[in-house]
């Protein structure tokens with residue numbers, strides 16, 4: 049766990065003012081830079097010490113066999129794992145004749161700042177070598193949003209009080225040795241030495257390495273170029289071998305003199321392009337960046353982010369820590385998706401190798417909603433990636449004896465990698481989650497081209513899946529049996545309410561687009577008869593309900609199961625899946641993560657206010673939050689039913705998941721969905737934003753702690769700013785044509801003429817629900833007391 053005091057609380061930056069080697073792996077994730085295509089963990093410039101060296105290229109993976117003690121039909125045979133590609137960030141330093149290594153000598157000061165406005169990571173170090181020679185090192189690093197193949201470092205070393213001989217080695221390194229990872233199944237299978245050398249070059253200040261992955265056959269190239277400035281005589285030389293290409297710079301600095309290096313790095317990869325083509329690709333990208341120059345890249349980065357923050361910023365008054373956390377969250381979610389461009393957005397983004405670099409439903413359910421209203425082009429790209437994987441999804445459906453497409457539970461390149469059926473591939477809801485993201489994107493942007501070219505196909509193929517996976521009973525009701533919902537402590541259940549409601553929306557939307565796009569539908573072989581069958585299934589969809597208790601069931605019969613023995617659990621028994629057998633979790637009432645509660649957010653209009661309150665009160669005492677995806681969903685419904693304090697505590701948990709390493713696995717990469725959940729808890733929770741079809745509704749209510757919450761969103765060519773205070777909300781149309789919105793049920797038109805302000809009534813008062821013993825989200829006040837006393 050990282051105590052939050054290690055980062056100073058500032059509105060636009062994350063500042064670490066010392067170096068704590070015990071939490072180095074966590075800080076490498078927190079300080080990771082990425083643009084969705086290239087990812088560099090926040091490793092120290094000199095390469096060591098490190099927790100986990102990490103340089104990633106979205107989509108670059110290696111294959112490995114998935115072993116089974118007992119094989120079964122349709123089990124995926126090949127796993128995919130993200131690999132650490134060529135490290136272009138290494139800059140080693142020799143001070144007189146000693147390596148600049150912070151484990152030796154004396155560290156006088158060390159500061160790292162992630163600048164959320166500038167999109168750069170700055171580092172300043174003052175260090176005395178074991179022989180007492182003092183140097184000051186300043187570096188600034190970026191992964192460019194504007195030039196997606198490019199990352200860069202500006203590195204400067206200064207002699208502080210005496211003459212010093214300096215040697216800098218700027219390197220490209222492939223097949224870095226990786227530390228062995230612990231036995232946690234959520235951690236990547238470390239695949240070392242997965243790159244075979246194809247070509248290497250060192251030519252003046254230019255370096256290049258080209259490799260091929262052994263089994264997946266992907267060609268990966270990295271190239272670097274440098275600008276060096278130092279007092280005469282500063283000399284350079286370069287050399288290269290299979291796995292290292294190096295520029296060496298030597299200089300003698302008098303006290304106060306500096307040696308500066310600007311290192312531009314370009315990356316490229318391909319599964320089909322030839323060696324000359326990939327080599328030329330990285331050379332060309334590098335030439336482009338070189339003509340922009342270091343300062344040009346810094347300026348472009350700032351301009352890109354200025355534009356993003358204007359569209360996406362969330363302001364929180366009265367809570368500086370949450371203000372910082374939500375901007376940190378928005379920044380990292382943007383980094384995960386900004387330039388992914390028809391590649392997946394992994395659960396950890398490109399910040400670490402956790403979950404093997406796989407993408408899950410996290411993307412469509414948590415990440416894309418945020419991007420839909422703030423960076424919509426990234427959403428279209430992510431969904432086009434899903435579309436590009438349809439051939440694999442169709443094959444998978446066919447293999448399972450189903451129609452349409454069955455998208456994978458976890459994957460890098462599109463085929464199913466989940467070796468575990470009950471809590472993996474049986475989670476068919478991912479298909480409806482993809483459909484939901486496509487529906488929302490079209491409703492928010494009106495992007496007809498996307499609807500025709502991409503959404504129709506996604507919706508039709510997923511609707512086909514649902515129609516073939518479910519069945520009408522003799523009374524006509526439609527059931528989907530034997531699936532796993534979001535709660536992975538239940539499996540192969542009948543009529544999971546979340547799945548059924550999401551499938552229902554999927555089926556209806558598919559029927560609608562077939563009517564709107566008859567030509568496209570005809571190309572896909574979808575006709576009026578098929579879409580009528582989808583409507584029938586949707587309208588007859590069964591959603592289990594226990595009339596005696598007056599609550600919806602997570603799945604048929606769920607409320608009749610035995611309760612988990614929560615009272616017997618010790619803190620160290622969590623997460624339960626690492627300490628108890630799945631068979632026992634499956635047959636008892638214990639919820640890993642919001643499931644029915646998430647359904648009440650995503651399919652809000654299906655539930656009455658009374659049902660929402662009753663259901664929430666029922667599921668809270670059995671929900672243990674063993675997934676980081678849960679707190680944000682619980683925050684949204686807690687706020688809706690009036691438990692504002694509880695909603696706030698859940699928000700804090702989602703927001704500080706990585707800044708405080710609450711699940712002790714931030715070292716493996718950030719929890720991108722939980723970061724996106726911070727936005728969700730604020731905008732959908734305290735803002736009460738619900739967007740369905742052509743209705744945009746807000747039911748704002750602030751927790752005591754906030755004096756003001758403001759957020760901006762883009763919708764159908766308009767920019768809307770919502771400002772919430774404790775007793776009133778103000779809606780301002782920043783740009784675009786007038787629009788209708790609803791405020792606590794009242795319809796109003798917002799135009800550019802004047803903002804609309806409306807009163808906020810008090811939340812209904814209801815008894816606060818309990819959580820399982822020991823699983824109540826930490827009250828903020830308790831945390832602060834603890835921090836104060838420590």
Ligand code: BGC
Nearest residue numbers: 395408409410536641675677
């Ligand atoms: C959760 C899944 C999630 C996955 C990746 C699991 O622990 O239960 O819902 O998709 O983590 O974040």
